[in-house]
Amino acid sequence: MGNRGRKQGNMVVKNTFFFIVFIGICLAAAACGFQPLYSHSGxxxxxxxxxxxxxxxxxxxxxxxxxxxxxxxxxxxxxxxxxxxxxxxxxxxxxxxxxxxxxxxxxxxxxxxxxxxxxxxxxxxxxxxxxxxxxxxxxxxxxxxxxxxxxxxxxxxxxxxxxxxxxxxxxxxxxxxxxxxxxxxxxxxxx
Incomplete structure (x- = not known):
């Protein structure tokens, strides 16, 4: 049971890391003035x-x-x-x-x-x-x-x-x- 809990803990850390990286990329894209070409607001x-x-x-x-x-x-x-x-x-x-x-x-x-x-x-x-x-x-x-x-x-x-x-x-x-x-x-x- 201990090994299974460790794997789930590693998975949570990985998912959190990827989520933080994704948010960082989104913020960087917004800061550089990126606008989607096909956005409905355009x-x-x-x-x-x-x-x-x-x-x-x-x-x-x-x-x-x-x-x-x-x-x-x-x-x-x-x-x-x-x-x-x-x-x-x-x-x-x-x-x-x-x-x-x-x-x-x-x-x-x-x-x-x-x-x-x-x-x-x-x-x-x-x-x-x-x-x-x-x-x-x-x-x-x-x-x-x-x-x-x-x-x-x-x-x-x-x-x-x-x-x-x-x-x-x-x-x-x-x-x-x-x-x-x-x-x-x-x-x-x-x-």
């Missing part, structure tokens, strides 16, 4: 995201990406003055894997990359980034099933890209110092 950030105008993106995948971005940046918000503009360009590549002897593929990977520029409409400063996502799908004997699987893979990749762009835009709006300053032409004396 309504100012949600308001800033709603001030981003998402410009049109070429082709069908671009239209879908724009829809996903609209859902994430300004869901259900009333139209308001757009302080920022978001330009996005996407490119898509497909590579076949698991090639059969007859040359047909049984698996494929769809890679989508997006370059984006967030522009402050007031002063022209920019924040640039690149995002990519890969999604795989089965290439089946049925052409319809393969096209459905490819479209599903495309939608998954575009949702991932939209979420990553949203995260980066939110970070940029919280830290305006990371925007690059606009470059003036050499003959511009500066206004």
């Amino acid at each position: 309504k100012a950030n949600a308001s800033a995201l709603g001030a981003v105008k998402i410009l049109k993106i070429k082709n069908r995948s671009g239209q879908k990406l724009r829809s996903y971005l609209l859902e994430r940046l300004s869901p259900g918000q009333i139209q308001r003055k757009k302080i920022y503009s978001l330009q996005v360009q996407i490119s898509e590549t497909k590579s076949n894997l698991n090639i059969r002897k007859d040359g047909s593929a049984t698996r494929a990977i769809l890679s989508i990359s997006a370059g984006f520029i967030l522009i402050n409409n007031a002063n022209g400063s920019k924040f640039k980034g690149n995002v990519w996502s890969k999604s795989s799908y089965n290439a089946l004997d049925s052409e319809f099933a393969t096209l459905s699987a490819e479209n599903d893979a495309r939608n998954r990749a575009l949702r991932t890209i939209a979420e990553e762009i949203r995260r980066r835009v939110a970070t940029a709006l919280k830290n305006p110092a990371i925007f690059s300053k606009p470059i003036r032409p050499p003959n511009d004396p500066g206004k």
